Amino acid sequence: xxxxxDNVTKNFGGVTAIKETSFSVAPKEIFGLIGPNGAGKTTMxxxxxxxxxxxxxxxxxxxxxxxxxxxxxxxxKGIARTFQNIRLFSSMSVLDNxxxxxxxxxxxxxxxxxxxxxxxxxxxxxxKARAMEILDYFGMSALAHEKAVDLSYGQQRKVExxxxxxxxxxxxxxxxxxxxxxxxETEELGDIIKKARVDFDLTVLLIEHDMKFVNQLxxxxxxxxxxxxxxxxxxADAIQDPEVIAAYLGDFHND
Amino acid sequence: xxxxxxxxEQWLKVAFVAITIWxxxxxxxxxxxxxxxxxNNIAIFIILAVSYNLINGVTxxxxxxxxxxxxxxxxxxxxxLVSPDAKQYQYAIVDPYPFVLTLHANFVVALFLGxxxxxxxxxxxxxxxFRVRGDYLAIVTLGFGFIIKIxxxxxxxxxxxxxxxxxxxxxxxxxxxxxxxxxAVIVVLNIINSKFGRAMKAVRDDEDAAxxxxxxxxxxxxxxxxxxxxxxxVGGGLLAALLTxxxxxxxxxxxxxxxxxxxxxxxLGSTTGAIIGTVLVMGGxxxxxxxxxxxxxxxxxxxxxxxxxxxxxxxxxxxxxLFAREGVMGKRELTDLLKWRKKGGK
Numbered sequence: 001x002x003x004x005x006d007n008v009t010k011n012f013g014g015v016t017a018i019k020e021t022s023f024s025v026a027p028k029e030i031f032g033l034i035g036p037n038g039a040g041k042t043t044m045x046x047x048x049x050x051x052x053x054x055x056x057x058x059x060x061x062x063x064x065x066x067x068x069x070x071x072x073x074x075x076x077k078g079i080a081r082t083f084q085n086i087r088l089f090s091s092m093s094v095l096d097n098x099x100x101x102x103x104x105x106x107x108x109x110x111x112x113x114x115x116x117x118x119x120x121x122x123x124x125x126x127x128k129a130r131a132m133e134i135l136d137y138f139g140m141s142a143l144a145h146e147k148a149v150d151l152s153y154g155q156q157r158k159v160e161x162x163x164x165x166x167x168x169x170x171x172x173x174x175x176x177x178x179x180x181x182x183x184x185e186t187e188e189l190g191d192i193i194k195k196a197r198v199d200f201d202l203t204v205l206l207i208e209h210d211m212k213f214v215n216q217l218x219x220x221x222x223x224x225x226x227x228x229x230x231x232x233x234x235x236a237d238a239i240q241d242p243e244v245i246a247a248y249l250g251d252f253h254n255d
Numbered sequence: 256x257x258x259x260x261x262x263x264e265q266w267l268k269v270a271f272v273a274i275t276i277w278x279x280x281x282x283x284x285x286x287x288x289x290x291x292x293x294x295n296n297i298a299i300f301i302i303l304a305v306s307y308n309l310i311n312g313v314t315x316x317x318x319x320x321x322x323x324x325x326x327x328x329x330x331x332x333x334x335x336l337v338s339p340d341a342k343q344y345q346y347a348i349v350d351p352y353p354f355v356l357t358l359h360a361n362f363v364v365a366l367f368l369g370x371x372x373x374x375x376x377x378x379x380x381x382x383x384x385f386r387v388r389g390d391y392l393a394i395v396t397l398g399f400g401f402i403i404k405i406x407x408x409x410x411x412x413x414x415x416x417x418x419x420x421x422x423x424x425x426x427x428x429x430x431x432x433x434x435x436x437x438x439a440v441i442v443v444l445n446i447i448n449s450k451f452g453r454a455m456k457a458v459r460d461d462e463d464a465a466x467x468x469x470x471x472x473x474x475x476x477x478x479x480x481x482x483x484x485x486x487x488x489v490g491g492g493l494l495a496a497l498l499t500x501x502x503x504x505x506x507x508x509x510x511x512x513x514x515x516x517x518x519x520x521x522x523l524g525s526t527t528g529a530i531i532g533t534v535l536v537m538g539g540x541x542x543x544x545x546x547x548x549x550x551x552x553x554x555x556x557x558x559x560x561x562x563x564x565x566x567x568x569x570x571x572x573x574x575x576x577l578f579a580r581e582g583v584m585g586k587r588e589l590t591d592l593l594k595w596r597k598k599g600g601k
Contacts, residue, residue, distance in 0.1 A: 049467065075469035083467070089460035091524070091586050092453070099450070100457045104469045106450045110478060113449035114442050120449065127450075167469050 001063075002027045002203050003048070003171055008057030010043055010227075017043040019227040020057070025171070025220075030197060030204045032218035032235060034211075036248055039224040041207045042084060045173050048205075049081050050074040061171070076104055080169035082160045084176045084207075088148040094159055095131055095144040101166025102127040134162050137199070138192070154185040158192070165200055172196075174206040178213050186210065190217050211239060223247065264448070267590065272437060279433040291429055297537045298432035299493050302439045304517045304529040306486035309443055311515075312524035312586075313452065314479040315459025316385075320396035321514050323403035324484045326506035327376065328369035328491025330407065333420040333501055334358050335365035341422040348411040348418065355413055362426045366435075366492040373488030374481045381477040388462065400511060407503040419502025420495075427497035435493065439486050444526055446482060455479050459524070520575060522582030527589045532582070540568055 003025040010018040018040040025031045033041050046052045048059055050071040059067040066074055080101075089097050106127050108120045135141045138158050143151060148159055157177060164172055177193070178186045190213060197204055208214050214221060215235045223231040223238055225247040231238050238244050282294055307321050337345070339356050360368070384395050407414045414420070446452050454475040457465035465472050495501045513536070521532025543564035550557045575583065 051463075051466075071466045072469050072471050075467065081467050083464065087461050087464040089457050089464065091460055092456060096453055096456075100453055100465065100468045100470060103450050103454050103457075104471075108450075110446075110451060113451055114445050116445060124449070163468065 001025065002061070003205065004060040004063075005044070005048075006058040006060060008044075008047060008054045008059065010040075010047060010052060011055045016227050018047070018054075018224075021224070021227070021229050022057075023222050023229070023232060025203055025205055027203055028197065028201070029219050030193065030206070030217055032214045032221035033205060033207045033224065034209070034214060034221055034238070035224035035230075038226070039247075040227040041224055042175060044224070045081060045175055045207065048074075048173060049079060072104075075167055075169075078168070078170035079173065080164035080167045080171075081173040082157075082164050082175055082177060084179065086153075086156050086160055088156055088159060088163070090147075090149045092148060093145050094135065094140065094148050094151070095128070097148045097159055097163050098131040098134060098166050099127060101163045102131060105168065131166060134166055137196075138162050153180055154188075157181065157185075157189065161192070161196075165196065169202065171203045171205065174204065174208075176207050176209065178208060178210050186213055193217060211235075215239070264590070268441065268444075271441075275433060275437045279429050283429050293538065293541050295427060295429055295432045295497055297533055298429065298436040299427075299490050299497065300514070300517065300533045300537050301436040301530055302432075302486050302490040302493070303514055304521070304533045305436075305440055305443050305526055306483040306490070307514050308518045308521075308524070308526060308529040309446070309455070310476075310479045310483040312518055312522075312529070313447060313459065314455040314476055315524075316476055316479070317390070317393045318396040318480070319393050319508075319511050319515070320380075320399050320484075321487050322506045322508060322510040323396070323400040324373040324377065324487035325491035325494065325510065326403045326407060326503070327373045328366075328488030329495040329501050329506070330414055330420070330491075331369040331372045331488070332365040332492030333423050333495045334413070335360040335368065336362065336423050336426065336496060337420060338422075338424075345418075345421055346411070346415050348416045350412070351415075352412045362431075362496065366489050369492035370485040370488035373491070374485040377481045377484030378477065381473075381480050385473050385476045385480075397508075400506075400508060404503050404506055407506070414503070417503055419500060419505075421500040423495050423499045423501070425496060425499050427493050432493055432497070435489060439489075440526065440530070443482070443486075446478075447526065451475065451478055456524075516572065518582075520572065520582050522579075522584035522586060524586040525582070525584040525588055527587070528582055528584030531584060535583075539571070540564065543567060 001024040005021060005023050007020050007022050008018055009016065009020055021044070033044060035041055043052065047054050047067065050066065050069050054067050058065050061077060061079060066077065089100065106123045108117065108123045112120045132141055132144065135144055140155065140158065143155070148156065151159065161174070161177070178189055181189060193204060194217065196202060218235050220233065221235045221238050222229060223244050230243045230247060231241050282291060303321060303325065310316050310318055334355065335358050339359060342351065342356050380399065384392050408417050454465065454470045457468070457470055458472050458475050462472055517532040517536045518529050520535060521528030521530070546564040546567055547559060547561050549559045
């Protein structure tokens, strides 16, 4: 198991966002985290990435407890994420956005940068070449010097995923990657995720509302409702599960 | 393409150094003393503006401390530069501590220690300050500036209180101020065009996203703050050796305010903008001195109006900010403008 969520609870004051949730993600799996709004999905992401510390329970990444570590250390261990609302660096070019992902992988010091040591020049060349490779993979190398915010919505999503991949992750967390996309863009995104999983050796954990997208893409899903797990299994079974339907559509069967 | 861009950057730098050195030589041998003095002032303020812009503009951390760090640099340099003989007679309020009288160093060491002192203090400050985000930094650094001024007044054993330090040897000339300004600009540009500068810009644009990319944002902010403090300290030392006497009143909040005007006018986040802003504000306010004097307009002779230039200056500032919200340069650099022209030519 690459990621193990062990009995995690998160309270905000009196509100329980996540209650005693456990699940594990196997290597190379595409795992869907679904549930109605306010179910605690993004909170779960923020716990995995270290932005929140769980009230109780433990997050294990490759059998190592990571809850309590600083977010930027968790990234360096191999967990990258994208955001629900696109958060690119607005003043920077597409290439510079990707290069931020290489920030901790460039091996030169502050003084070496100031006096332009040979190691600085070598390392900058290396990470720029690798950033261009990633852009090439997404078919966007022609846009490298454009401002990231000038791109179309679909392209900005791709830049965000490319930027996350630049941190060289083993586990990629995607927060509603298909939100705001049209059907053809959604389909293209699904293909990219499937292809990237193989080419970058990834495990993917994603939050999504588009059930068709989840059904096509995910090997396994977990359905959360008000912080509780109500279903875990194949996505095709999830849409037929009465409890899941009740959570999404309202519980009118029992009325 | 990348190697080509690095080459282009190197050529621009060589051209910049050559032009600066030629200009310093030309100004020194052709301009009168008054103009050289203004140029000295401009060079020192370029150092201060470019480094202040690194924390305020590039890293986007709104801080109000330069007067504090400039004061530290100026006092450290002055204490090291004033000869022990000259110090004997200066301390009129109380007797100085014995070690104060023995302090002495040459110009380069004095400037460096002034900068190092300021940078060390900045490093200590950054621990409490960068733990929280947003406006706290502005408030804490504003307070810091006041504390330094009050300390300068209330420790007469070291600083000679409100009388300040006098008889500082006039070491600063255009070769020193212009040369160090050139070095400061190159160092700051080299930082901006490295992973450290990218991290600083990422912090400005979206700190959470930067953290999610594995950037140690605390380190990025601290590096920007300390670099900025270092050059502010060095600039303070140069200022002390230019003015030959310093007192706490010199380093009040208006000093910071002037720098803030410069970098906002030039364009927050642009090093080119900081240089242009310095020339506009420092040069412009000198050039407009004729407005204070009696003028002959359309056959009338107006009386002298002291302060008229500040009125015109403020109006000019308002107009620039109305028509160029992001300052003269915005976030762009000279190199961006050159690139743009090339694209247009295609």
